[in-house]
Amino acid sequence: MGSILGLLILLEGLLSSSLVYADSHRLNFYFSTIWSPKESTPPHTQIIAFLDDVPIIKYPNSNRKLQRLTDWLENVHPKHWEALEESAKYYEQRHQYKIQRLRLPQNYTNLYVYQVKFGCWINEDNSTGGEEEFGAHGRDFLFLDNEKKKFMASADEAMVLAKDWNSRPNTVKRQLYYRDKACIQWLQDYLLVKTDNFSKNVRPEVKVWGRRQSGGVTRLHCLVYGFHPGPVDVKWMRNGTDHIPSDEMTPILPHPDGTYQIRVSVEVPTREGDTYSCHVDHSSLEDEALSVNLGKYRQFKIRCQCVIICLQC
Template structure:
């Protein structure tokens, strides 16, 4: 039933999300394994997918990563954020001790844990008035507890976590305090951040490039690259004759760019058939309608030309290397001949001098 609760949490989270939603999230990591080094605890804050702050157990101070944060927001706020970060550092240590106490895996007890906590609040709606949130806990990469904000209780996601869940829910104020922060405190400061970050978070429409390559007489691979878009969620797919969706053979993760935008490439393999047409369809928050980019014969020609150019380039490199090797061999041969003749001349001259002395 607890796992079902967790699935329900995520499903409802998707239902309340909208095109105008924004998120404020924090990732906390504690490494208690032997030789973990310093810092053993780190916390990173994000507005949507833009990193805004960082804290670790070495500096024990919140470091601001956007220039306007230090000049435009009351310094007392960041002092408060540092205190909150220090509180969570202590909380992580308590959770680690609980894990060691309640989990049955002796190997993990001896080797220590990497504890990860993800705390997230999301605002949606035209005026960003709808607030939701969640909190997840993972040990060594496995989720084991989540906060169900609808019933203000923690739910276990694996058998070993049931005892911990009972203990945490016995401290009723713990779950309620986290829920209050998500729905009240988070909302207050989130709106301040969003006000300053309007331009940074403004949707940017994707650029799209398509190309194809003949793998054989029977098979052709098609590639669609969508790039330079923000925010992150996007849907990219190939269509045959404008109506038939082609399941993707290869899809890269949505990758970030340094400028805060994203890219993704979707590839499919199709039968080589001159009667069919292909197009890449892209749906994104920045677009009013689906962006459709058709694959043309020129795109295929560019691909083939590109292959030929690559082949010619490789051939030219081989020829140049061979010419250099031939030049070196010729130089060594001439040098050897020159030294041989010079040696012979010196020897002849010495013999002539000996005859003259006699």
């Protein structure tokens, strides 16, 4: 246990920056280990790191090497990658050992899955936070409680494991250090060298279209894309005043370039006289919400820009 804590201290020593942030940022690591007891192959582990929901690092146990998924990470000190790779190997072995010793339900006989979500964040006011959650068999298993500073079971079969980990002071200490200090330092260092930073706000692009369905209804779609930061409010309106609850909304998904997209869809009666518009509220629009109309001539309006196209619902 001492050696891995030493690696973490080395990593923290390599990363020293003092930044003031105009936006919140998040660094997440996702560990996935799968194993089939009926096969002779060992468990397989993969680790992927995301910066603000964009994948930046990958570690597959096929070659046990860290893969940097973006060029600007080359500017981080080489010793950081050496230490981080050793840390990934340590947790790979730990998770593979753990998955073979979990108390599993009777119906999980073909494929076992053990997952860990580990991450930290820096808010706009420079306050920080972190989380560590464990999953097994497709459901919550245990987590590191922020207030109690100990592991808490989310499932009955995790109670023995949580008690065991909490009885080892070094285990809890290591994970708290990893989450609350080392992770924050890594996040600061990555942001310091990141070369494809956006300004605080990037305006969204919007496309709307409709398709006639059976049963006298039309399905309307509003795609909002290319915006930053992620938080956005998208809704369909009838005649400019009536909000139409969405029956399908994708998550806010990241693009490789760091921007985001979301699609919101609704079903409405196919009838003459009504007009429909997609309203978008985003921080880049300041006090002016963006409204894109789908009417007789399907008019797209973004402030002074205007493009007329015809879409038959």
